Amino acid sequence: MKRNARFVAVAAGVAALATVAAGCSSGGGGGTPTSSAGGGNTPAALTGDCAPYSAYAGHSGSTVTMFGSILSPESDSLNKSWADFTRCTGITIQYTGSNTFESDLPVKVNGGNAPNLAIIPQPGLLAQMVATGAVKKPPAGTVANEANWNDAWKSYGSVDGTFYAAPMSANMKSLVWYSPKYFKDNGFTVPTTWADMMKLSSDMAAKMTGAAKPWCGGISSGTASGWPATDWLEEVVLGTYGGQVYDDWISHKVKFSDPQIQTAMKTVADWLQNPAWVNGGVGDVKSIATTTFQAAGLPILQNQCGMLQQASFYEAQWPKGTKVAADGDVFAFKLPAVDPSIKTPVEGGGEFVTAFSDDPAVQAVQNYLSSPEWADSRIKVAPGWVSANEKVDQTLYTDPIDQLSAKYLADPTATFRFDASDTMPAAVGSGAEWTGMVDWFGSGKSAADVAKAIDAAWLTS
Amino acid sequence: MTASHVVMASSVAGQAATTLLGVIEAVGGFVAILFIVFYVAGRATGRLQKPIALIICLVPALFLVALGLVIPAITTINNSLTNQQFLGQQKIKYIGLKNYVYAFTDPATQQTILRTVLWLLIVPVVSVGVGLLVALLVDRMKHPSAAKTMVFLPTAISFVGASVIWRYVYDYKDPSLPQTGLLSQVVIALGWRNPPNWMLTAPLNTFLMMVILIWIQAGFSMVVLGAALKAIPEEVIESARMDGASGWRLFRTIQVPMIRGTLVVVLTTVMITTLKVFDIVFTMTNGNFSTDILARRMFSDMFVTSQVGRGSALAVILFIAVVPLVFYNVRVLRREREIR
Numbered sequence: 001m002k003r004n005a006r007f008v009a010v011a012a013g014v015a016a017l018a019t020v021a022a023g024c025s026s027g028g029g030g031g032t033p034t035s036s037a038g039g040g041n042t043p044a045a046l047t048g049d050c051a052p053y054s055a056y057a058g059h060s061g062s063t064v065t066m067f068g069s070i071l072s073p074e075s076d077s078l079n080k081s082w083a084d085f086t087r088c089t090g091i092t093i094q095y096t097g098s099n100t101f102e103s104d105l106p107v108k109v110n111g112g113n114a115p116n117l118a119i120i121p122q123p124g125l126l127a128q129m130v131a132t133g134a135v136k137k138p139p140a141g142t143v144a145n146e147a148n149w150n151d152a153w154k155s156y157g158s159v160d161g162t163f164y165a166a167p168m169s170a171n172m173k174s175l176v177w178y179s180p181k182y183f184k185d186n187g188f189t190v191p192t193t194w195a196d197m198m199k200l201s202s203d204m205a206a207k208m209t210g211a212a213k214p215w216c217g218g219i220s221s222g223t224a225s226g227w228p229a230t231d232w233l234e235e236v237v238l239g240t241y242g243g244q245v246y247d248d249w250i251s252h253k254v255k256f257s258d259p260q261i262q263t264a265m266k267t268v269a270d271w272l273q274n275p276a277w278v279n280g281g282v283g284d285v286k287s288i289a290t291t292t293f294q295a296a297g298l299p300i301l302q303n304q305c306g307m308l309q310q311a312s313f314y315e316a317q318w319p320k321g322t323k324v325a326a327d328g329d330v331f332a333f334k335l336p337a338v339d340p341s342i343k344t345p346v347e348g349g350g351e352f353v354t355a356f357s358d359d360p361a362v363q364a365v366q367n368y369l370s371s372p373e374w375a376d377s378r379i380k381v382a383p384g385w386v387s388a389n390e391k392v393d394q395t396l397y398t399d400p401i402d403q404l405s406a407k408y409l410a411d412p413t414a415t416f417r418f419d420a421s422d423t424m425p426a427a428v429g430s431g432a433e434w435t436g437m438v439d440w441f442g443s444g445k446s447a448a449d450v451a452k453a454i455d456a457a458w459l460t461s
Numbered sequence: 462m463t464a465s466h467v468v469m470a471s472s473v474a475g476q477a478a479t480t481l482l483g484v485i486e487a488v489g490g491f492v493a494i495l496f497i498v499f500y501v502a503g504r505a506t507g508r509l510q511k512p513i514a515l516i517i518c519l520v521p522a523l524f525l526v527a528l529g530l531v532i533p534a535i536t537t538i539n540n541s542l543t544n545q546q547f548l549g550q551q552k553i554k555y556i557g558l559k560n561y562v563y564a565f566t567d568p569a570t571q572q573t574i575l576r577t578v579l580w581l582l583i584v585p586v587v588s589v590g591v592g593l594l595v596a597l598l599v600d601r602m603k604h605p606s607a608a609k610t611m612v613f614l615p616t617a618i619s620f621v622g623a624s625v626i627w628r629y630v631y632d633y634k635d636p637s638l639p640q641t642g643l644l645s646q647v648v649i650a651l652g653w654r655n656p657p658n659w660m661l662t663a664p665l666n667t668f669l670m671m672v673i674l675i676w677i678q679a680g681f682s683m684v685v686l687g688a689a690l691k692a693i694p695e696e697v698i699e700s701a702r703m704d705g706a707s708g709w710r711l712f713r714t715i716q717v718p719m720i721r722g723t724l725v726v727v728l729t730t731v732m733i734t735t736l737k738v739f740d741i742v743f744t745m746t747n748g749n750f751s752t753d754i755l756a757r758r759m760f761s762d763m764f765v766t767s768q769v770g771r772g773s774a775l776a777v778i779l780f781i782a783v784v785p786l787v788f789y790n791v792r793v794l795r796r797e798r799e800i801r
Contacts (some may be wrong), residue, residue, distance in 0.1 A: 038681075066532075102765070103764035103765060105547060106547055106548040106764075106767075107548060107764075109548070109549055110479075110548035110549035127544075128547050129548075131547075131550060131551065132547075132548075132549035132550065132551065133549075133551055134549065205610060210637055211635040211637050211638050222747060223743075223761065223765050225746060225747050225749055226749075243619075281635075281638070282633035282634065282635060282638075283633060283634065283636075284658075285631060285659065286558070286658055286661050287635075289749070290633060290658060290660055290661055291751070354786055379629065424548070425767070426765070426766055426767035427546065427766045427767055427768050430765055430766055430767075431765065431766030431767075431768070432766070435748075435749065438749040439749070439750075439752070442661055442749060442750050443661070443750055443751065448740070453569075457766075
């Protein structure tokens with residue numbers, strides 16, 4: 001029975017796999033970042049159209065590796081945005097994108113295989129990386145550039161009061177997508193207060209028939225399933241209580257089981273778990289849990305759904321040929337504050353350029369990427385990208401959604417806060433809260449039980 | 462624009478060339494070392510010949526086993542005793558068996574373990590049952606290869622691929638809308654007005670996902686068991702027939718005992734696959750809606766939610782659960798070899 005001998009080998013092998021997969025983690029010290037950058041050339045003044053890049057010169061022939069979650073075609077736009085920088089300074093930026101970035105980066109860093117620069121979208125992950133001891137402090141030029149951002153941004157790029165990473169792009173989460181055409185045909189107007197929005201929803205629900213409902217939503221998103229619902233809760237917490245409670249909520253001074261957060265959950269439930277209002281074009285409330293966030297808003301185009309609360313980057317999900325404009329097929333309005341006394345609550349997200357090497361060429365790239373000149377260059381390449389850098393030339397934005405987002409993100413009077421779940425420890429923000437939201441929407445678990453489960457995940461040690 | 466495209470293209474080609482060169486270098490170096498080792502060993506004679514040959518044959522295997530199995534296993538067991546939260550964390554404390562206590566007391570993890578046991582009991586038995594049935598039936602068909610291919614095809618599909626296919630089968634849309642899910646469409650056509658959202662309805666969703674694994678594994682058991690059935694000597698069957706056994710009786714008293722060894726091996730092999738099944742649950746529900754199983758939970762603890770200690774403890778539990786199956790598998794094979 002030779003045939004079976006092979007099965008034993010296979011069996012032994014697969015038994016081993018369970019432990020091998022886990023074994024990738026080795027405890028203890030962080031890896032040493034490896035830089036392939038050469039450097040060492042004497043600085044040469046750049047002339048002609050290269051003159052603006054003089055500050056970054058002197059490292060010709062170096063290669064700086066960069067790792068992030070941005071994939072093609074957005075990553076192609078990044079590559080184009082620094083093409084002139086590479087041509088003039090001779091520093092090649094080798095960007096690699098991964099759709100499992102959040103789990104890949106710790107493995108790379110821990111394995112001593114860290115990229116020179118990483119574009120980290122979660123302050124929580126940044127804090128985790130800093131705790132490995134592998135993150136290098138930014139050069140003086142980057143620290144100086146940081147003044148161009150609102151103070152809140154600097155704090156999200158800092159860990160325990162030390163500034164580590166400058167923001168790169170920013171996205172605006174407090175938006176509601178709708179169909180201007182559908183609104184116009186039915187005499188609906190864009191709401192400017194929370195009460196207006198609730199009234200509009202019930203008016204719309206009264207008018208709609210069949211599977212059509214005023215709101216739609218989808219929170220399924222692979223390993224990250226549940227995140228859109230965390231945004232809904234964050235919007236309501238920020239819009240009801242303002243920045244202080246929001247910050248205390250992130251640091252767990254205010255627990256999920258706190259009456260304030262419970263009230264916010266109730267507001268979310270009345271809004272997006274209302275059987276008369278959701279889930280437009282798909283089915284019942286529970287179907288929100290199984291609908292992918294990418295597909296969530298598509299019923300808007302068929303007039304099956306009135307509105308979708310989703311971030312500015314949802315623009316990329318509309319099918320080719322959809323006109324995104326105030327008079328087009330779809331557009332977005334700013335989500336009003338639940339409590340009108342909270343001044344322009346804006347929830348956003350973004351990425352932070354984190355260095356694992358202090359090589360001069362790497363620092364030159366860091367300085368360049370934190371400059372308003374680079375942001376301008378990126379904006380010119382393609383729409384769908386916004387910077388919260390206040391020095392950026394606002395007239396460069398061509399896309400209406402970019403203009404709308406930039407208007408609020410660069411507004412110094414707005415109550416800006418970063419996505420809370422991205423800022424909380426990963427065990428909560430990327431674990432228990434995601435699962436909790438899915439249980440809340442999909443399995444009908446009570447808000448109190450969901451809160452209890454999330455609070456329990458907050459490790460005390 | 463074109464210029465930058467060219468630059469990008471050439472850099473991609475350059476990277477590819479560098480990688481290729483690296484691969485050639487590594488493989489070439491490996492072959493060269495092997496060549497030298499074998500050459501030296503070939504020259505050795507006399508008393509040293511046997512020990513040298515032993516070492517040369519054993520060392521690479523031992524090295525690879527240590528690198529790929531023993532060291533990671535020890536690291537994982539070590540991690541499972543710590544409060545480590547993420548890879549590369551500094552200041553890690555040993556907390557004894559707390560992670561194991563957590564695994565067996567946390568209600569969600571308890572359910573996950575129970576659910577894994579359920580998978581373990583149902584999937585192998587049904588897969589082997591279906592495989593055996595198909596093997597017996599197909600044997601009497603005119604063109605067995607066509608039917609066999611149909612049943613065996615899913616075995617060739619990756620778990621993720623299969624899950625993506627089945628996601629369309631289980632897709633849910635409000636009954637008033639045009640359906641995209643095959644299952645919903647079929648039951649609506651059969652007169653069930655309001656089919657549930659399949660992947661949301663616990664515990665039905667777990668069983669529906671088991672169907673996917675059975676669909677994949679049945680082909681495998683059919684092929685192996687079919688071959689074992691064919692290997693039964695024709696004389697045995699004939700003499701049994703002459704003694705009056707046929708149909709069910711022939712199957713139960715002659716065929717099954719004669720392929721018992723293969724049956725056990727297929728059963729345990731499918732069991733081991735089931736224990737590690739990760740892809741299906743990961744792709745279909747990501748462990749949500751009360752469908753989580755051990756392997757997926759381990760992955761998410763390790764790589765998504767940064768709880769390396771807890772994830773490692775689950776990995777060790779999984780490992781301990783697989784070991785007896787492997788031992789049993791090996792023992793059955795040994796005994797069979799002795800008989801022959």
